[in-house]
Every structure is written in C-alpha cells, then in structure tokens.
Amino acid sequence: MTSHQPNTEWTSDEMMTVAAARELTNGAICFVGIGLPSTAANLARAIHAPDVVLIYESGCIGAKPDRIPPSIGDGILSETADAVISIPEIFSYWLQAGRIDVGFLGAAQVDRWGNINTTVIGDYGHPKVRLPGAGGAPEIATSCKSVIITLRHGPRALVEKLDFVTSMGHGNGPDARQRWGLPGAGPQVIFTDLGVLRPDEESGEFSLVGVHPGVDAGDVVRATGWALKVSPSLVETPAPTERELAALRKFVSHDQ
C-alpha cells in the first residue's frame, strides 16, 4: 500500500463495519463488545461522532482507545476511560437501569424477528457445535434503548428458526416486546456483509432495505434462510470513503 495512491478497494467485512459505524449518532451511549462492534464504534468516534460514549462490559465507561483492543479487558480501555467500575455495577447501575442508547450484538444465528442464538447449533443437550453462550447479550438485548445486530450473511446464519433463543429480539412478532414489558425498542437494524435489514413497517419482519455496492438483492435473498422481503425503496449503501477506510485500517493495523 503506498500513500500517494489511495487504496479504493475494500472487503465486505470492512463495508459491514463502516455501515454499522455510520448508524451511530454523535453523543450516543453505546455498549460495545469486542470485534466488529468495538471497531465500528471507534470508527464512528474517529469520523463523525467524536462524542459517542463507549461502554465496555468489563466496566470501562467512556473508553477512548486509539487502537482496537483485542480484548474487552485490554488495559487501554481502563486507562482511557472516564470511569472504571466493577462488573456487578456495570450490569446493574448502567445497563439494567436503562442508561444505554445503543447495544451491539453479534450472532451465530438470527431470525426474522431479530432473535439471536449464540449458544448452540443443534440440540442443547447434544449440540453439534457448542458456541460461547450468552455473555452480556440477553440483558443488552432487553435493556438498551435500541440494538444493532451484525453478522455475516448466509442461510445458516439468517435462519427460519433458531436452534436456541439466547437473546430476545422481537420474540414472535412486533408486539412481543410490549407484551413482555421490555424497556428498550429491541433490534432496529441488522448489518451484514451483503446489506442492511430493518423491520418492515407493516409486518415488523426484518426486510432488506439496503445492499452494499456490487451486491445483487436476489443474491441476498438466496443467502437468507427465511423468505426475505425486499423493500420497494431499496438503496445501495454508499461505499466506504477513503477517510473511513484509512481510519478503519489505522485502527486495525495497530492490532497486529
């Protein structure tokens, strides 16, 4: 890579990260996990949302890392945080109390209602693949004012029926959260490496509202395990700008 000839190419994972970053408004209080969420939130902070507040479940409030931490317990998080607190406190006084605007969640499986599985593939008692499990996700999903989901697209990832519900999105339909009395609005958007899904205004099902540059909507539908509805007002995601890519790669290169 030479500096006088900017690299205008990008990977689909980079597109996914950039799209998620753009979703964050300045000043938003974000509960972020490691990996894409942390990268996206820090990218937003570098580009358009300098006052976004990053909260890591390790107890770091207002962390301002200048590189992407490989672990949510990385020292750079506590060293740059406005406050560092205990784990019981982060979950009770901060997450549960409803102080968080945006939660990020990854998923091994997600369904059309934004419900998430990060526990097992196959039967719980005799799993085909045992995944890490819940972590902070069940309460992030219910307590944050809104939730952003990110995962790579594929028919075994965006599925008709989850093998296990680890974290509740919209349950079995658009009014489920209200019936459960959940405080937050739940998942509002799913960013994948192919496009963008948001709840359909009528049915509430996650539907395709955006495709990343070069992606065909039909391919996205075929890569989805449920009968994905395509919005009539489908748009193409603006490609990552040079500034976004430079910032993203600067973060990531620090992590090598």
Place this chain on the structure above:
Amino acid sequence: MTSHQPNTEWTSDEMMTVAAARELTNGAICFVGIGLPSTAANLARAIHAPDVVLIYESGCIGAKPDRIPPSIGDGILSETADAVISIPEIFSYWLQAGRIDVGFLGAAQVDRWGNINTTVIGDYGHPKVRLPGAGGAPEIATSCKSVIITLRHGPRALVEKLDFVTSMGHGNGPDARQRWGLPGAGPQVIFTDLGVLRPDEESGEFSLVGVHPGVDAGDVVRATGWALKVSPSLVETPAPTERELAALRKFVSHDQ
C-alpha cells in the same frame, strides 16, 4: 492537672467507657458508632487490643484515628482507613454478610432482654420525645456476632417495657433469636455508668454481674425499671488504670 501528680479520680462515664473498652479482644472486627463506642474501641486499640479493626458505618474499614472523631464522617477516618467504600456496600457486603464480630449500640431505652428503643418516648404517632431513630442499629443488632450495649443507668432508661422496639435484642426471651433465624448471638453485655449486666445463665434476662467501684448494688437495682436480678457472683469492676485514663483523656482532649 499536673503530670507529676497523677489524677486518680474519674467520672462514671469514663468508667463506663473503660469497661466497654476492656470487653474488646485483640483482632476483633468492631462496627462502631460515634460517641462512647468509638471512644471505647479506640481506647481498646491504644491499650490492649492494637489489632482491633474499627469499621465505621460511613464506609471506613480499619480506621486508625489518633483522636476521637466528633462525627462518623470525620476526615481522619477515611484518611487512616485500610479501605473506604460506599454506604450500600458497608451494609450489604460487610455488615449483612456477617463479617462483624462486635457491634456497639447505644440506647434511650433498653429492656431486660436487651431490646433497644432509639425512636420515640411516648406514642409513635404523638411522641412525647422524638429521638433520632434507627440508623444502622436494627441490622447491627441482628447481623453482628455479638452486641455490646452502653447507656447511662436510670429507671427511665432500663425499663420494664419499651415504648418502641427499634432494634431487637433477645425479643421476648432467650430463644427468640433462634426462632427468628437471626445469625448473630445478640446483646451479650450492657455497660452502664453504674455497673455491668449480662444475661443470666438460667433465665437469659440481663442481670447485674458487676458494679463499678463505689457503687452499691441496691442503688443499681433501684435505678433499674425492671426487677433487676443481682448475680450471686457479683464483682466490682477494676477501677480505670492510670494508663487507661491517660489514653482516654488524650483522645478526648484532642476533640476540644
């Protein structure tokens, strides 16, 4: 007061404080309030129990003041403490969890079972005298492994029946705490300005086991609102030593 001619006189309040101090064994974890308890515990620390651990409900663990703090929030407590923590934590992680060996409680009224009133004299709804109320006492009384009560003797202080039960001693008899499932052993001794009361081995009632020098047991009985039993093995409290008095007065003079 001249230093070459030691003062061998002392007040009955000083005797009460010295007697309470002697009750503390070295290394005991003590939950102390301001006033006599704080003075007695610090006196013990100065004389015979250098490793007694003083915990103030303001959140100071292991405070080692070199003067008697006029308030449980005095800066000298947090400055000399091993740890300073929040109020919710002192009551949950430390007191409630049963980590405290000895609690000190004062009282406006106490009955023969060591139940304590610090709330009202008269009717609760229309009190004759409104007292400060509970503070930490109800849970100190139930959670500490043992409790020391101190108050000035008088028929309106050691009463047949409390106007209000603020903190439970032994309820209505020796097996009440067990029936309530209370973790600690409850009040084990009452130090007054006249003498020392401990539960009678048979009845469990607080009975006179010691009189301070110069005090007549009959006078103590007359100064008690219930039919106070006098132990057949009544002893006289050893008078305050010069060393005790000097240490006590050094603490108190710092407080002027």
Place this chain on the structure above:
Amino acid sequence: MARVVSLNEAISGAVHDGDVVALEGFTHLIPFAAGHEIIRQERRDLTLVRMTPDIIYDQLIGMGCAKKLIFSWAGNPGAGSLYRFRDAVENAIPHELEIEEHSHAGMAARYQAGASGLPFGVLRGYRGTDLSKVTTSISEITCPFTGETLAAVPALTPDVGVICAQQADRKGNVMMWGITGVQKEVVLAARRSVVLVEEIVDQFSPKTNGVVLPAWVVDTISVVPSGPHPSYAQDYSHRDNSFYASWERISRDREAFLAWMTEHVLNTGDHDAYLASLDGTRHRSDS
C-alpha cells in the same frame, strides 16, 4: 450532558414545589449550600429524602419547605437533637410533617434499587423491630430457592438528587473521594441531578476511593467553594465542629432559629454571602 450553571439557576430549574428531593452526603460533602438556596427560593410541600437528616434538613423543615420526610436517622451527629425536626413531629410546628422511617441498611438498599432500575431492594433487615408496624414501605419477600423470608423495600427514585463533590473536569465529569456515602446512587436513582463542586480542574488525579460520575448522568454542575459548610470537602475544607455544637443553641427556640435563618440565609443572596455573614465564628475548629 452536564451544564455548568449558578446554584440559583440549578435549584430553580431542578426543584419545584411538591417534588421528592434527596440531598445526600453521609456526614461528608453535605450540600448545605443547596439546602439554603431551596430555602431562599421558598420551595414548599417537598418530600425530603435523606439517610441522616441533620442540620440541613432541620433548617428546611423549620422554614416550612417540607411536607414529608423519608429518613433513617435524624439527629445532630455527635452534638444533640434536631429541634426543628422534633418541633414538627412532636408539635406540628410550623405544620404537620409526615414521616417514613427506615433503617440505614434499608435506605441504602432503596437507593441501590433506584440506581439499578429495580422496583425493590432485598435485605436481611427490620427483624424483630416495630419499624415495619409503622412504616408501610417495608414488606417481605420469600427466596424462591431456600424459602427464607427477607425484607423488601421499594426503590427510591427522587425527582431530584443533590450532592456535593470535590471536582468537575472541563467535560463535566464529576469526581469525589473520601467518604462518598450514597452520592453515586442518589444521582443515578434521581430523575434530575444537581452537583455542587469545589472547583473545575483540567484533569482528575487518582484518589483513594475516587468515584467518578460521567458528565452524561449529571444535569447541572455549580461551582460553590465550601458548599458543604458546616460539613466539609476532604482536601478542601474542614468540618466546622463548633457550628454543629452551636446548633442546639440556635435551633432550640423557634424565634432564635428564625432570626438566625433570616440573617444568614434569607438575607444572604448566595453561598459566598452566607459564608461572609458567619465570619468570625466560622472554622474555629480548623486550627
């Protein structure tokens, strides 16, 4: 996000007649200056919440600001009675005062529940006491695993939480240290928060038991040096022990109390003027 405003503006914006207001600070960092400002602004029908309603609430009660008091220990610590509180409870002077009385452990659990977004707190508390007979906000709950019965208390979620801290930084983060009581909890439990600080600094330095509240959970910050007087701010001022000792003399008689309050609070425009009005008597114990 925290705005820096005058104390006059902070109180007039946050505290309205009829509000539930908690001024916290456990013997340290007591927001006296805020209490005085509430008195100057003649707020009425307040439900006052505080674990230890000491002199500050004696003043608010005596000046007729309070309809109700939620508390766990009402005394002048180490010095005696609160005569204005007693006059209200014993003699309905200046008017009746409703009381809701708990233990410290119960109040702490109530604030903790409020800060946690839970409707109630659980504790091993109130056993064998008459408090649960006179206080309706003490209930019971059964452990679903052991069958044991414990005490339950409702969350405290005041309309306004008021605290003092030592410092704010330029971004509006707040830092306090020393005895920090339930200050974090009251700010997090309250709908609105008012924080008084000794000064604004460029950067915080590490402190034993340093507690930081991020700017986005604080509504307003007012710079009020010695705002806790006669209480203190560790590393900034000393507790004015002689003032605490003198309160019995000032407050025992209602007329003397009113004269004192008129001279030192009502007739002083702000906290600096209050401090100036005490010159010659203040800080005698600091030497």
Place this chain on the structure above:
Amino acid sequence: MARVVSLNEAISGAVHDGDVVALEGFTHLIPFAAGHEIIRQERRDLTLVRMTPDIIYDQLIGMGCAKKLIFSWAGNPGAGSLYRFRDAVENAIPHELEIEEHSHAGMAARYQAGASGLPFGVLRGYRGTDLSKVTTSISEITCPFTGETLAAVPALTPDVGVICAQQADRKGNVMMWGITGVQKEVVLAARRSVVLVEEIVDQFSPKTNGVVLPAWVVDTISVVPSGPHPSYAQDYSHRDNSFYASWERISRDREAFLAWMTEHVLNTGDHDAYLASLDGTRHRSDS
C-alpha cells in the same frame, strides 16, 4: 488474617477434590498460575465457576479436573473457540461435563448476593430467552410493591475464590486496580480465598478504581510475578495477545493439547518454570 505462603501450599490447602472453585478476573488479572497449580496437583471433580471460562478453564477441563462448569460466556476472547470445553460438551471428552449456564448479568447478581450474605439476587434478566428452560437455577420473583415479575438467581458461595491482584502490603491487605471485575465479590462470597499478587509493598498509593481487600477477609497471599500470564496485571505486565491467538493451534487437537500441557504445566514445577518454558514465544505482543 492473610498468611503469605507459596502458591503450591495455597492451592493444596484451599482446593480439594469435589470443591466448588471460582477463579475470577474479567479478562484482566486472570489467575492462570493458580489454574496451572490445580492441574499439577491433579484435583478432580471440581465444580468450576467463572463468568468467562476462557483458556484457563479450557486447560482445567481438558486435563480432567472439572465435573461441572457454571459460567456465562465460554470462548477465547477475540480469538476463537475453546476446543477442550467444546470437546467435553460436544463429545464428553475426557468425560461428561455438566453445565449450568447464565448470562453475565445473572452471574454478577449471583456473586453479589453471595458477597452480601443474601440467598438470592434479583435482576431484570433472562426475558424471552431459552436459558431459563435449560438452567434450573433461574427463577422468578414478584415485586411486593408493583407486582412486576423479575428474575431471581441463587447466590454463589464457592468453597474457594481465587484472584490475582497487583499488590499486598506488609499487613496482608490486598490492592488491585484497572479492570477489577467481580474479584472483590468472589473473595467475599467464597468460604476460602487465595490471592496471587505481583509484589508486596510497604504502602499502597492511590489508583484509579483502586480496590482494597482488608487482610482479615483474605486467607492466603502468594507472591507470583506474572501470575496472570497470558493475561496481564495492569502496570506490571502486558496481555500476551499472541498466546491467545496461538491457543487455537495448541488446543484444537487433544494430543497436541496434552503434549503442550505436559511440557509447559505438568513438567514445570512452578510458575517461574512455566514462564521460562515459554521463553522465546512469550510477550511477543508487548513491544
């Protein structure tokens, strides 16, 4: 009162076959050295408790020490799977592993209840998830004031709590800072506690988020520099990120795993020898 002993002595005294053992440290200050010592001492039938059973528990499980795992997130953070954990759950290798699975919020509430001497904790949690279908230690409780239903979880009170901290002082008080996770809670909740420190100092200095455990709640202290490796101790060592990345290669195949464990844990007498056995590969990411 805390006694200073060797790690070998600390573990042999505190950890017995069949015990419930919690090694905590949320991504920071993970007591790897203690886990290795438990493996060297061939403890069996342990119920292992940990919010994030990362590599340290992968090793304990793969070496056959664990009967049961109580946890909330079992992965190699930022790097991939725990293959020994997966092999146990998916294929009962080396033998069946019972699991009791919660969320982080639930585990935190369970430790907090344990430290508080309460039989259960309350949280707004587990709503709409299948976890409560497979985990019997998730129950419900109704608020006696609002009628709202919340989740209840039983207190965690391990037989042994093991943590790393940065420092102890001469009196046996322990201090840690940076990310302190549930370390205070696990020590207070456990019947016995084992603390590993980087060094013993004359006096603590104030630290941001400094947490002090008084000597009388700690049973033993062992001085084990770099005890958390490949995790880290803030201001003492760096996280060995390359080790975390290499764990997939080491652990995916059981034979390779056993060979690695034999060389670096079983055949090393103590933590210094473990560190020496890694020389050349250790701390590559520290630069």
